[in-house]
Amino acid sequence: MANELEKQNAAAAAMEFVEDGMTIGLGTGSTAKYFVQMLAEEIADGLVVRCIETSEQTRRLAESLGVPLIPSEQIERIHLTVDGADEVDEHGFLIKGGGAALLREKIIANASDHMVVIADPSKQVERLGKFPLPVEVTPFGYTITAKKVYDALCSSGIDRPRVELRAQPGGRLVMTDGGNYILDCHCQRIPDAESLAARLSNVPGVVEHGLFIGIARTVIIGNEAGATVFE
Ligand code: 5RP
16 A cells, blocks of 8 residues: 555655746646645645646546646646656656546646656556556447457567456446546556557557556656655
8 A cells, every 4th residue: 555655755846846837737646636735735825827637536626726727728838747657667658547537648748848757666667567557448339449459469469468348346337537438458567568559559449548658757756755756
């Protein structure tokens, strides 16, 4: 179980990248939540920033804390995005989407001048793949898409993958903010994340996948005493 202090310290270290006048992408999840809360405190103390949320969950949090949000269609430039991750490797490649927000997270992170990942040490891995890779798919034809996703996993050297439609504990299917489904791809080990990312992007019906390749520029790993920043 991740230590909340580790997450808080990672978020606090990310605050060092915030400057007056910035437009900031707000990530989703329990680590990103600390960043939004810290940002709200600075805003209350006079910091002037505008933000864009990566999920309905984060929109509700930001609104409740008085963090100013701008609609995505009014965005011209995003200076900084701070978000969590489910796994991060030594290249700064990520698995994201544990909270089903990967589509908006990727749109915002990819459009940002600078993406900072904040995480506790349990997210650091030598090789991506222990955490099931989320893939967002359209409801139409999702069983067909799931088979093609399975084929893409096998073609990328993944041994006996398992593709599961994400459901809530009661059995109801998880629906993303965009009205899509999530396939959780159990890989155990992804030998070549870049080639898998390319293969998944080529499957019709795949809206987006949770591999973030070459998007994060800074990774901050919190610990109980502070945080380590990897550039
Ligand atoms: C949501 C995400 C989150 O950033 C990821 O799941 C990490 O969340 P947490 O900080 O709660 O561990 O990708 O889609």
